[in-house]
Amino acid sequence: MDTMRDRFAPVVSRLLDEDPRVAVVLAEIGMADFEAVRRRHPDRVINVGIREQLLIGAGAGLALTGLRPVVHTFASFLVERPFQQIKLDLGHQDAGAVLVSAAASFDWPAGGFTHMSPGDVALLDTLDGWTVHVPGHPDEAGTLLRHAVAAGDDKVYVRLSTQSNDRALPVDGARFHTVREGRAGVVVAVGPVLDPVLEAAEGLDVTVLYATTVRPFDTTALRRATAGAGTDVVLVEPYLAGTSVAAVNDALVDLPHRVLGLGVGRRELRRYGLVEEHVAAHGLDAKSLRARLDGFLGVRARV
Amino acid sequence: MTTTTTEHRYEALPGLMALMSGDEKHGPAATSTLDALWVLYDRVLRVGPDRTDDPGRDRFLLSKGHGPMAYYAVLAAKGFIPLDRLPGFGSYDSPLGHHPDRVLVPGAEIGSGSLGHGLPIAVGTALGLRAQGLHDPRVWVLVGDAELDEGSNHEAIAYAGPAGLDRLHTVVIDNSSASYARPGGIAARFEAAGWSAATVDGRDHEALYAAFTAPHPGRPRMVVAQVEPKDG
Numbered sequence: 001m002d003t004m005r006d007r008f009a010p011v012v013s014r015l016l017d018e019d020p021r022v023a024v025v026l027a028e029i030g031m032a033d034f035e036a037v038r039r040r041h042p043d044r045v046i047n048v049g050i051r052e053q054l055l056i057g058a059g060a061g062l063a064l065t066g067l068r069p070v071v072h073t074f075a076s077f078l079v080e081r082p083f084q085q086i087k088l089d090l091g092h093q094d095a096g097a098v099l100v101s102a103a104a105s106f107d108w109p110a111g112g113f114t115h116m117s118p119g120d121v122a123l124l125d126t127l128d129g130w131t132v133h134v135p136g137h138p139d140e141a142g143t144l145l146r147h148a149v150a151a152g153d154d155k156v157y158v159r160l161s162t163q164s165n166d167r168a169l170p171v172d173g174a175r176f177h178t179v180r181e182g183r184a185g186v187v188v189a190v191g192p193v194l195d196p197v198l199e200a201a202e203g204l205d206v207t208v209l210y211a212t213t214v215r216p217f218d219t220t221a222l223r224r225a226t227a228g229a230g231t232d233v234v235l236v237e238p239y240l241a242g243t244s245v246a247a248v249n250d251a252l253v254d255l256p257h258r259v260l261g262l263g264v265g266r267r268e269l270r271r272y273g274l275v276e277e278h279v280a281a282h283g284l285d286a287k288s289l290r291a292r293l294d295g296f297l298g299v300r301a302r303v
Numbered sequence: 304m305t306t307t308t309t310e311h312r313y314e315a316l317p318g319l320m321a322l323m324s325g326d327e328k329h330g331p332a333a334t335s336t337l338d339a340l341w342v343l344y345d346r347v348l349r350v351g352p353d354r355t356d357d358p359g360r361d362r363f364l365l366s367k368g369h370g371p372m373a374y375y376a377v378l379a380a381k382g383f384i385p386l387d388r389l390p391g392f393g394s395y396d397s398p399l400g401h402h403p404d405r406v407l408v409p410g411a412e413i414g415s416g417s418l419g420h421g422l423p424i425a426v427g428t429a430l431g432l433r434a435q436g437l438h439d440p441r442v443w444v445l446v447g448d449a450e451l452d453e454g455s456n457h458e459a460i461a462y463a464g465p466a467g468l469d470r471l472h473t474v475v476i477d478n479s480s481a482s483y484a485r486p487g488g489i490a491a492r493f494e495a496a497g498w499s500a501a502t503v504d505g506r507d508h509e510a511l512y513a514a515f516t517a518p519h520p521g522r523p524r525m526v527v528a529q530v531e532p533k534d535g
Contacts, residue, residue, distance in 0.1 A: 020435075023430075023431070023434060025427075043430070043433050043434035044434050046430055048426075048458070048462050049461075049462060051458035051461070051462060053419075053423060053454065053455040053458050054423045054426065054455065054458035054459050054462055056423075057420060057422075057423025057424045057426065057427060057455065057459070058423055058424075058426050058427035058430060059427060060423075060424050060427055061423070061424040061425060061426060061427020061428035061429070061430065061431055062427045062428075062430055062431040062434070063427075063431075064412070064413075064424070064427070064428055064431070065358075065427075065428055065431030065432050065434075065435065065437075066358070066431070066435070067431045067434060067435070069427075084417065085420065085423070085455075088414070088417055088420055089420055089423070089424055092404075092414050093405060093413055093414060093424070094405070094406050
């Protein structure tokens with residue numbers, strides 16, 4: 001199966017053909033995939049070289065002239081390295097862009113921590129007005145990329161990963177999707193963690209919500225779910241553990257509730273190896289997740 | 304900020320700055336940008352308060368957002384800002400902060416204050432205009448000599464030359480404020496990256512005008528405007 005990133009260039013190339021507002025800005029990474037469309041639109045497929053501050057600043061300048069920039073590189077270099085450019089060149093200037101990252105939290109474990117970015121969504125959470133899409137399947141990635149580009153002049157982040165669920169679900173770029181319903185707790189699974197979450201929740205009387213757009217957080221869906229399943233909420237996110245705990249607390253501010261935030265740990269593992277080994281090390285495999293669900297929800301959650 | 308204003312001459316600028324600071328006399332640091340700004344707005348830039356949203360206007364990006372009184376004075380002299388907004392400079396209800404905000408100031412193309420952001424945004428602006436077939440508007444960005452220490456500027460300088468962004472122009476106000484001056488001078492750095500460059504007296508209006516309007520086919524243009532040393 002191809003990856004989310006394999007869909008990026010074909011989807012955006014088509015958007016470049018269809019919409020004269022769309023421009024792509026790259027910093028070497030991903031260039032080869034855009035060569036064909038670059039010949040058709042040489043002024044709207046821009047490679048600034050290995051210059052990530054310029055990558056964001058140039059994207060902002062394009063937006064100020066009325067274009068819709070799609071800016072892409074690995075998450076470490078897209079969000080973390082030029083973070084002040086994201087804050088000032090886009091946010092403070094009141095300019096929009098679509099930032100599309102690859103490599104996610106640890107898609108290339110053999111590459112080490114320099115290419116890992118578990119904190120990207122938490123960092124964007126310090127800023128106002130960002131929409132954050134975390135697809136869980138290549139088909140969903142294509143849909144959410146199209147939503148992101150079509151979102152006027154909004155500031156949108158699309159987080160592409162090699163991790164994927166087996167099948168795509170309907171995603172609309174806004175709402176959570178109810179996968180199953182129960183009475184003894186709500187589990188919110190974000191993007192590519194859905195399959196292990198469903199495996200872990202077998203035999204548990206819980207509602208599972210699937211979230212591929214996490215900012216803005218779908219408060220309505222969470223409150224609807226807690227009305228039937230109670231206000232014990234478990235968040236399972238493929239990035240820094242606890243990133244959306246504050247969003248859950250805000251959604252349930254008037255209700256007694258408990259929330260458990262699972263995700264990638266803060267501690268640097270200093271390990272290479274395989275994605276699966278890192279998933280397990282952070283407790284995000286089905287077996288580890290089941291133990292955390294049992295511990296938090298207790299025996300009453302068992303069917 | 305819809306009050307009708309009339310244009311003022313260069314001689315009015317000290318009085319306009321005094322409306323902000325309450326001080327009739329300004330040190331060189333506060334006015335280091337004044338003459339370059341005046342020549343640009345008076346004779347070079349095709350901009351005006353009646354065309355702040357015109358896609359075909361020239362773009363001027365003040366990257367060096369510190370000490371913006373000269374900028375506000377020039378904008379006021381040219382009718383972008385009504386004079387009665389100047390005395391509130393820096394107050395809660397004023398649109399005029401100690402660093403400019405494009406959302407609040409008519410005619411300000413960017414908000415600035417954190418150094419090293421304007422030139423990369425100007426690169427993107429030049430690219431965006433070219434991509435839309437708008438080959439007439441010129442993009443200007445003003446930076447300080449010490450501001451060039453920021454690595455983000457070097458990313459922009461190194462890219463814009465080889466990319467042939469000939470609608471891009473940078474004016475560097477050189478008041479010798481960088482702790483470590485560039486060997487060979489500021490212009491040499493730009494020239495090495497493929498820019499057309501000139502160094503002139505930043506108080507000489509005719510020299511500035513000639514440098515600002517010199518042809519530079521196929522290359523971006525930079526002008527060093529030398530003024531009195533910051534601490535001199």
